[in-house]
Amino acid sequence: MKPAVTLGKVVAAVIFIILALVPVFSPELFYVDFMLLLYMYAVIAAGWNIIGGYTGYYCFGHTAFFGLGAYTTAILVTKLGVSPFITFPLGGLVAAAFAFVIGYPTLRLKGAYFAIATLSLSFALQILALNLTPITGGGEGISLPLPPWDIETTITIIYYIMLSVFAATIATTYFLERSRVGLALKCIRDNELAAESVGIPTTMMKFIAFLLSAFFPGVAGGIFAYYATYIDPPTVFNPSISMFAIVFSMFGGAGSVTGPIIGSAILFTVSQAARYTIVVPGFDLMVFSVIAIAIILFMPKGIVGVLREKYRIRLP
Amino acid sequence: MVVEGALLQALVTGVLLGGVYALMTSGLSLIFGVMDIANAAQATFAVLAAYLTYWLQTIYGVSPFVGMVVSALALFVVGVVVYKFMVSRVAGLMAFTLLYMMAMFLENTMIFTWTNLYRNIRVEFLTTSIGVGGIYVPLDRLVGFAIAAVGFGLLSYFLKYTYLGKAIRATMQNPVAASLMGINVKFIYLITFGLGLALSGFAGTVMGVIYSFNPTIADEWIGIMFAIVVFGGLGSLMGTFIASLIIGVITSIVGTYVSMVWSPLVAFAVLILTLWIKPSGIMGRKL
Incomplete structure (x- = not known):
């Protein structure tokens, strides 16, 4: 029998308490703001991880779910x-409903078709958002009413909401x-045919994974819309969000609980640094995609995988 | 009859457009069919070729007709290098992921160096239209279609009658059997990837003459290309050709009767409907 309270659970609880105290002890609002966005990306990455990491169906359109959530709230x-x-x-529910519509024709097929369909989906939704002007405001986007509190309180409140969604996502995983x-x-x-032959209802399971995977980024999108107070299609349906979700997960270790968190923590910091060092459009993503290519070629199992295989450190 | 005229006009424009789509997608179709790799960077490479031709023309005054061939050759080399040092190390879905990241890299590098402004390859004598019986055919589209048709014809000939083409088709049907017959499958993969990129590069230039382009237009193109490959059926060039014409015509009709802004959604609708109803496409092998 394993003890109910393990070292891992204690560490997780301590980290969570420290994170919850960030707004109290943070010297500047900037750090709270930074952590809030970090959680947001971690939620999207951890959401992607459920379908991409555990199930092996790589979704290239997670920005679509994020954007749907953002537009639902707006x-x-x-x-x-x-x-x-x-x-x-x-x-989150709207995003999951959309995942159902896309998943129905594609989850039955080989992974490449799923990747293609989800990739096209994100572009299609951006075009829809741009042109359904009466509902979405088109290219001008939507401005949300400002929250009724002062800026510090607002950021702190949104910080705690994002932190709870982050915790919920990790707990679900x-x-x-x-x-x-x-x-x-x-x-x-590992082997879909074998899974099916031992009686696993594969399509059903893939649906559960895909819907969960879409739900959390959808929730994060809604919070983002409220936080940013302004959204437009190129921001919330940005293909780079899908890319971040994939790369954060893979760098940390796809198919593990901690992987997307570790990956987001390190790479989000790197990408923000690149973004503010050289402020020319495209530069940060250029650096980022080189990192991504290097990860795929040289470290496809991510940090968690390397720790497990080379140093025998087992992270959940 | 105004309506009929408009319909005919839409049909003609659609077919001309579809021809260029066909050439652009043939490279993707070839790579997908032979190597089972969905090249997510195909459209971005096509945009790169359009830029090469554009800069050759703008800086050195090279005619786009020459620039087209030069950039196709350059893309062949790029394709061989990219395949040899990167794509060949991974397989299946990982290859798709790698190429997607490469597309992101290229797209953002192009935005970084050349900005996201729309550009257009100008060919003066093609900017007019010719009128036949009340239908106006823009000359650039007509010439683009002609180039695409010749390119597609040459590709079909190459695949059908030359030794290398037969080897490529044999590898497509069964890589193991092909290698038992003495075909160097790795070499065939290398050539196919280069050839696929060259074809898209060729067509990318044609698109660059007909339309304005910027680095992010690749997102729109790749959506159309994937829809065509899936709709036409994997591993069938004929399917790719027919699917291109159909999607070209539907896009054009939607553009005429509904609104231009909805045209890009046609491809996505076709993709999802195909996967839903008949995932193997109109002429593909059974999945």
């Missing part, structure tokens, strides 16, 4: 005056990995 708040705290989970569904997903990744 539209409901500005047009219908719904409270944003209700629209955040709704955005953690419990998913240890459940029968998680086992089934790993089976599908």
Whole structure:
């Protein structure tokens, strides 16, 4: 019998408490702001990890789910005056519903078709958002009402919301990995035919993974819209968001709980540094894609994989 | 009958457009069919070729007709190098991921060095239209179609009748059997990747003459190209050709009767419907 309280759980709890105290002890608002965006990317990466890392179906359109969540919040708040705290989970549901529509024709097929369809999906949604002007405001985007608090309180509140979504995503991944569904997903990744032949309802399992995987980025998108107070199609349907999700996960270690967190923490810092060092459009993504190519060629199993194989350190 | 005239016009424009799509997609189709690699960077390489021709013309005054061939050859070399040192080390979905990252790299490098402004390769004598029976055919599209048709014809001839082409088709059908017959499959893969990129480069230049382009236009092109490959059926050049014409015509009709802004969505709708109803496409092998 394993003890109920393990070292890992203690470490996780301590880290969570430290993160929760960041707004209290942070000398400048900048750090709170930075951490908030870091959680956002970690949520998208961890969401991607469920379908890409555990199941082995690489989604190239996670920006679509993020953008759908953002637009759900923006539209409901500005047009219908719904409270944003209700629209955040709704955005996640809209994203999951869309994942169902895309997943139905593509999850039955080989992985390459899924990759192609999801890649096209993100472009298609950006075009839709640009041209459904009566609903989405077209290229001019949507301005949301400013939150009723001063800037410091607002950032702190959004910080805690994003932190809880982040914690929820990680907890979901953690419990998913240890459940029968998680086992089934790993089976599908390693050998789909074998998984099917031992009676795993593969299509059903892939659907569960894909819907969960779309839900969390959708929620994060909604929070982002409220945080940024302005969204337009090129921002929230940016292909670079999909790229970040994939690369953060792979760098940390796809198919592990901690991988996307480690990957986001390191690479988000690097990309922000590149972005503010040389402020020319394209430069940060240029640097970033070189890192991505290097990871794929030389370290496809990520940090968690390397630690496990070379140093026998097992991270969850 | 105004409506009929408009319809006919849309049909003609669509077919001309489809021809250029066909040439652009033939490279993707070839690589996908032979090597089972969906090249996510294909459109970005096509844009790169358009830029090469553009700069050759703008800086050195080289005619686009020469620049087209030069950039296609340059892309062949790029393709061979990229395949040899990167793509050949990974397989399947990882290759797709790698190429997607490469597309991102190229796209952002182009934005970084040449900005995201729209550019156009200008060919003075092609900027007019010719009118036949009330239908106006822009000369640049007509010439683009002609070039695409010749290119496509040459490709079909090459694949059907030359030794190398037969080797490529044999590898497409069964790599193991092909290698048992003495075909160097690795070499065939190398050549196919280079050839695929060269074809798209060739067509990219033609697109650059007909339309304005910038680095991010690759997102739109790749959506169209993937839709054509899937709709036409994997590993079938004829399927690619027919699918291109159909998508070209639908795009043009939607552009005429609904609005130009919805044209890019046609490709996505076709892609999803094909995967839904008949994933092997109109002329493909069974999946």
